[in-house]
Amino acid sequence: MTNKDEKIDVSFVMTVYNKEYYLPAVLEALLNQTGLKNPEFIFVDDVSKDRSVEIIREKTKNIKNVKIITKKKNQGISITINQGIELAQGEWVRMLDSDDVLPLDSTEKMIKLATKHQADIVYGYFKKTGLEPMELCHRKMPDEFDVDYNKDALRTVLKGRYTRMGQLIRREILQNAGGADTRVFIQDESIPLRAARLADGIIKIHAEVVLVPKETNNLSKNNVQLDHDRFLAHYYLLRDFYDSLDKDVAATVYLKALSANWKYVKKNLKAPYFTYDFIRYILAKLFKTQPNFKLLEKMANRFLALDNVLRPKP
Numbered sequence: 001m002t003n004k005d006e007k008i009d010v011s012f013v014m015t016v017y018n019k020e021y022y023l024p025a026v027l028e029a030l031l032n033q034t035g036l037k038n039p040e041f042i043f044v045d046d047v048s049k050d051r052s053v054e055i056i057r058e059k060t061k062n063i064k065n066v067k068i069i070t071k072k073k074n075q076g077i078s079i080t081i082n083q084g085i086e087l088a089q090g091e092w093v094r095m096l097d098s099d100d101v102l103p104l105d106s107t108e109k110m111i112k113l114a115t116k117h118q119a120d121i122v123y124g125y126f127k128k129t130g131l132e133p134m135e136l137c138h139r140k141m142p143d144e145f146d147v148d149y150n151k152d153a154l155r156t157v158l159k160g161r162y163t164r165m166g167q168l169i170r171r172e173i174l175q176n177a178g179g180a181d182t183r184v185f186i187q188d189e190s191i192p193l194r195a196a197r198l199a200d201g202i203i204k205i206h207a208e209v210v211l212v213p214k215e216t217n218n219l220s221k222n223n224v225q226l227d228h229d230r231f232l233a234h235y236y237l238l239r240d241f242y243d244s245l246d247k248d249v250a251a252t253v254y255l256k257a258l259s260a261n262w263k264y265v266k267k268n269l270k271a272p273y274f275t276y277d278f279i280r281y282i283l284a285k286l287f288k289t290q291p292n293f294k295l296l297e298k299m300a301n302r303f304l305a306l307d308n309v310l311r312p313k314p
Contacts, residue, residue, distance in 0.1 A: 006038040008065065010107060011088035011171065012096065013042045015080045019098035020050040022213060025133030027059040029101045035108030040065035044084040047074040052098070076312040078180035078187045085179040094168045095191070100126075101136040101211040102166065109141060110168040110209065117149045119201030121192075122168040124209030133213040145207035153199035158252045162192040166210035173199050181236055185310045186225065189233035193253075197241060224268060228309045231260035235300050238291050251288040254296075258284050261299045 012030060019026075033039065041060065045053050045068070053070055060066045067087055071080070081095060092114070094107055110122040129136060150156040165188065174191075177198050181190035196202065234257040242250055258281040265277045283289060303309075 008040045008090040009037045010092040010094055010111065010168075011040045011042060011090035012094050012107075013081065013084035013088060014044070014096050014098050015077055015084065016043055016045040016048060016052050016056065016098045017074075017077075017080075018048045018050050018052060020048075020052050020055055021216060022099040022133050023052055023055045024059070025137040025213070026096075026098055026101055027056065028134075028137040029104060029139075030096070031059065031063060032104055033102065033107045034105045035111075038065065039107075040067070040088070040090060042067045042069070042084045042087050044069040044080050045071060046076070046080045047071055074313065076185050076310060078182045078184055078190065079312050079314065081187050081191075082179040082182060085174055088171050088175070090171055092168055093171045093174050095165050096210070097165045099133075099213065099215070100166055101133060101139075101213060103139050103141045103209065103211065105140045106166075106209040107168065110203075110205070113147060113203050113205070114168060114170075117201060117203055119149060119153075119203045120170040120173045120199035121153055121195060121202040122205065123162050123192075123203070124166070124205035124207055126164040126166060126210035126212055127208045128212045128215070130214045136211045136213060139211060141207050141209070145205060147206065148204040149201065150204075151201050153196035153202035154193070154249060155252075156202050156204070157192045157196040158249070158256065160204065162196075162204075164188060164210060167192065169195050170199070181233060182312050182314070183236055184229045184232045185312055186229045189230050190236075193233055193237050197237075197245075222309075224264065224306065225309050227260050227264035227267075228303050228306060231257050231264070231299065231303055234260065235296050238296065239293070242291065247290065248288065250291060251284070254289065254291040255281070255284045257291075257296060257299070261303075264303070 043056050114122050177194040180187035184190050234253050238253050262277050262281045
């Protein structure tokens with residue numbers, strides 16, 4: 001149910017798919033986030049075959065502002081996260097995977113920093129702990145940590161690692177950006193790129209805001225999928241918004257796309273160095289060249305022809 005009399009300060013949006021092993025601990029940490037006035041919790045299940053939805057219903061039955069969306073068709077992470085983002089009503093949105101444990105005070109501290117610096121996006125580190133989920137669900141962040149603020153969100157995202165879930169983004173920015181790119185299966189690359197293009201200010205916290213338990217089955221181990229999605233996220237950003245990007249930004253996005261392409265070629269096609277793929281990447285790195293869209297389209301077609309990757313299902 002949703003309490004319509006109070007303003008929602010933060011919307012938590014979680015995608016769910018067969019994560020019954022993690023959910024008791026993940027929900028314990030999520031539902032006990034400190035310092036929040038009136039949060040809402042949005043769960044979008046992508047047709048789980050285990051007890052995931054049942055566990056969520058059990059754990060949230062006495063919690064206000066809960067929305068549980070069950071779908072009839074499995075569509076993939078990007079489409080599923082967007083369905084949750086569209087429903088969000090809070091001033092802020094914090095997204096998380098259903099195997100991510102949030103330190104109990106992390107959201108509170110992220111909102112305070114965003115308010116202090118008037119920033120639209122807040123990120124922090126994530127840590128792969130290798131521990132059981134229940135060993136993590138009562139942890140907090142350190143009392144002191146370093147913080148970096150940069151007004152130029154997109155340039156900052158392009159320079160650093162901002163690709164894990166758990167970020168805090170102003171709802172208006174995230175919704176206006178369209179959430180994740182639904183042409184790309186994994187949302188980790190496209191959300192920060194698309195949101196940062198519209199954001200005014202970004203904060204990086206030098207402390208863990210996401211704790212990752214021991215992993216049982218994770219897409220981050222599929223390098224072909226990662227290279228495929230990384231390339232397409234940058235390629236589509238260029239194709240959709242090139243005319244509105246500063247030239248140096250466009251050159252950096254182009255370099256990121258060429259880098260993902262070269263990593264794929266080197267690892268999976270066993271290509272030697274000094275192939276055209278490598279030379280184009282090096283030239284773009286040295287001379288900050290503008291995008292060659294014919295070349296990018298050729299690379300995109302090669303990625304889109306792969307049959308060993310997951311893709312969204314509209």
